[in-house]
Structure formats: structure tokens, C-alpha cells
Amino acid sequence: MEYIFFVIGLIIGLVLFLYGLSFYDSSRKKRTRVTPQQRSTSEPLAVNPQSVLYEEDEQYPRKRICPLCGAVLTKYEALYAAQIEGPSGRKILIYGCRYCYREVPVSGEEPEE
Secondary structure (H helix, E strand, O other), X not given: OHHHHHHHHXXXXXXXXXXXXXXHHHHHHHHHOOOHHXXXXXXXXXXXXXXXXXXXXXXXXXXXXXXXXXXXXXXXXXXXXXXXXXXXXXXXXXXXXXXXXXXXXXXXXXXXX
């Protein structure tokens, strides 16, 4: 008698798993399907700013990471950067941190690529 309940439970579990798998696959295909009308339009996608969800769970202070070499910086280590004027306005040019930026190459060494 126990084996009958075991087999019935196994069959029900298998049916539910396969149903969930097919539901996931069909919803994934609906999201990635692009019609020819959508491909041919050159208009930008309009997004309602109120519909964008922001993640509120970021914890501060975060780790400070150099964008060039990926070194983790303490709060006392700074990035070397300069502000430049361009045709589209002011921009910040980041040179690196104390680990990856050398102002003047050391004599006798080849510059790193």
C-alpha cells in the first residue's frame, strides 16, 4: 500500500515539474519574440520613469574599486583624474589609482601595454 502512494506522489511531482518547465519555456519565448514591425521602427522606446524599480537594498559605504585595474581602494586612496572640456561639455578623464597610474615612466623600464 505504501508503494502505491509513493508512485502516485512521484507521478504528481513529475507532472508538476514538467508543467512548470513548459510554462517557463513558453514565457521566455514570448519575451524574446520580436515581430517584423518592431524591428523596422526606428522610434526610441518610451519608458515611464515611475515604472522603473530601484533597488533600495544597496548598503553604504560600498567598496571603492578602481575602474581601470579593479583594485580595491581604501577611503584614503584616491583616483588620478582630470577635468577636460569637450565639444559636448565637461568630462572627467580617469587616469587610474596608485596601483596602475604612473605619472612618469621609471627609467630603464618599458611602458606597460
